[in-house]
Amino acid sequence: MSKSNQQVVVITGATAGIGRHAAEYLSERGYRVIATGRNPAILAEIAHKSGGKVDTVRLDVTSEESIAAAVREVDRLTAGHGADVLVNNAGYGMAAPLAELTDADLRKQFDTNVFGLMAVTRAFLPQMMQRRAGRIINISSIGGRITFPMFGAYHGSKYAVEALSDCLRMELRPFGIRVSLVEPGPIATEFANRSMAEVSKYKSQAPESPYGPVYARADRLKELSDKQAAHPIKVSRAIERAAFGRWPSARYVVPFSSAVMLWVLSRLPTSWRDAVMRRFVGLTAKLVKPVAQVTAAAGSSGKRSVAA
């Protein structure tokens, strides 16, 4: 792996979890890191802890103005050079059954995980394209390859990240820019807690939800996921390989146990996989509460009621 202090690595969502670990890890390994994020106090803490080695820049990936200001600031810090490596890491998970998920929450999920990622990428691309060199590393998820029930919004966003990255990889190759996906399984960060906050919100907003028993199992499922969660260093190492390896791969699944799980699940017939997943989260006819009354629009004839 060729290490060069000249190479500028810009990381989004670097104020917590994977992004913060990757920023600190790569800086300790001698790379020039610009950590970006929304929280100025944490950015200051990261800069201080690194002894000034890590530069920090404010960046909310959902704000056009913030992206434009961040690009200007990165230009200033690098004397107009810009980023050599862009790590699109900012993101969050949202858990709720699709039948109850609000349109606003679905859009918010895509605003951050998909539209934010693309807007930041476009903003940092021009200098890479001019130099005909660069690396873009998109932090997706094994959830961009397989789908767990209750995480539809998140999976939808990560499947989109996968498709966009596959397309970018081909479109940018003639410009010497390599695009890789890093696909983590459960990693010990704030991610699960933040997803649980979303579950709690839906649980409290829908006390009569037919998904009540599934909501009630959410804590237990989180415990199971926490037990399996790997250290973020697994992701940071994959990011380093994607950023500086001579032959970057299209995909890095981490940790190894998640690669095995993905391999096994993707080989099951869809109906078997569905059955495994449904049982896992408690989506069985017995567990899901009966829907007392469903009211749905029935075209121009008005509304119809369906008794359970």
Ligand SMILES: NC(=O)c1ccc[n+]([C@@H]2O[C@H](COP(=O)([O-])OP(=O)(O)OC[C@H]3O[C@@H](n4cnc5c(N)ncnc54)[C@H](OP(=O)(O)O)[C@@H]3O)[C@@H](O)[C@H]2O)c1
């Ligand atoms: N941990 C896992 O198990 C896991 C598994 C698969 C994939 N991933 C992916 O890994 C990435 C990082 O997640 P994590 O596990 O490190 O979670 P995390 O500990 O919750 O950290 C998420 C980071 O993203 C930032 N962020 C969220 N929205 C942002 C926005 N609009 N603009 C800028 N920054 C924003 C957060 O900043 P604030 O503090 O300001 O919100 C935080 O720094 C995500 O893309 C996630 O989907 C995680």
